[in-house]
């Protein structure tokens with residue numbers, strides 16, 4: 137993750153911003169968003185550092201989940217994967233307005 141999303145006339149977008157989610161390795165959507173936000177800033181319709189704040193927050197939440205995942209043992213992984221085949225998995229993969237990963241990261245944070 138970059139310290140500053142913009143230095144002078146240089147905008148850090150995509151991988152250079154640090155859009156890859158540490159938890160699942162996704163990043164295409166946020167990469168495209170950083171391009172759009174940079175264009176909005178250049179056209180005078182917003183501030184790139186402010187527009188990218190939500191991506192930075194999402195990165196931090198994802199990092200919490202990644203750190204939790206790294207503490208798991210093989211048996212815990214087996215249990216987790218088994219659970220994905222049940223109601224927890226259904227909830228996680230079903231389109232919803234609520235972000236289950238956001239909730240999970242808040243719940244896990246005090247234990248890390």
Ligand SMILES: Cc1cc2nc3c(=O)[nH]c(=O)nc-3n(C[C@H](O)[C@H](O)[C@H](O)COP(=O)(O)OP(=O)(O)OC[C@H]3O[C@@H](n4cnc5c(N)ncnc54)[C@H](O)[C@@H]3O)c2cc1C
Pocket residue numbers: 149150151152155156161162163164165167
């Ligand atoms: C193995 C793997 C699997 C992934 N799976 C997913 C997934 O399932 N879902 C998801 O959302 N994200 C996934 N990602 C992450 C996603 O690919 C990246 O977050 C996203 O592609 C980053 O976009 P970008 O435009 O910043 O960089 P890139 O997509 O890497 O684009 C940069 C481009 O710049 C070109 N380039 C580099 N240097 C120069 C130069 N000097 N001159 C001209 N061109 C140059 C490169 O050739 C490249 O085409 C995955 C990443 C990896 C590595």
